[in-house]
Amino acid sequence: MSSKFDTFATAVGCMDGRVQEPVFEFAKKRWGVKYVDTITEAGLVGLLASNDPGSLLLDSIKKKVLISVEKHHSRGIVVHSHEDCAGNPVSDSQQKEEIISAADIIRELEPGVEVVPVFVKRAEPGWEVIPL
Numbered sequence: 001m002s003s004k005f006d007t008f009a010t011a012v013g014c015m016d017g018r019v020q021e022p023v024f025e026f027a028k029k030r031w032g033v034k035y036v037d038t039i040t041e042a043g044l045v046g047l048l049a050s051n052d053p054g055s056l057l058l059d060s061i062k063k064k065v066l067i068s069v070e071k072h073h074s075r076g077i078v079v080h081s082h083e084d085c086a087g088n089p090v091s092d093s094q095q096k097e098e099i100i101s102a103a104d105i106i107r108e109l110e111p112g113v114e115v116v117p118v119f120v121k122r123a124e125p126g127w128e129v130i131p132l
């Protein structure tokens with residue numbers, strides 16, 4: 001059981017280690033939460049944007065989102081991808097379109113929770129989170 005002091009948001013996006021901390025910081029700050037449930041795949045937004053009804057991977061992602069929202073009462077969901085994505089090697093403009101499509105799918109799944117699509121961009125020496 002989670003205690004009342006355990007507050008959550010949800011991050012849905014790429015597995016790339018370079019973007020995790022900036023995305024967590026963004027979510028913690030935006031929703032004032034202590035923890036960020038983390039759902040990743042390589043190039044996740046590309047997968048989600050394709051919305052293939054037969055995809056087991058897609059079902060698994062959706063199931064994890066439901067657990068985060070229903071069991072952890074997540075306050076918000078950040079859907080992210082990033083520059084230089086090895087798992088979804090498309091142009092930045094296509095990447096951004098797919099982030100927005102992926103966010104729409106998550107929003108349909110969980111209409112009661114704020115869903116924020118973001119693009120994570122290199123900003124030497126770190127990475128910067130840009131809401132779309």
Ligand SMILES: [Zn+2]
Nearest residue numbers: 014016085086
């Ligand atoms: Zn990636």
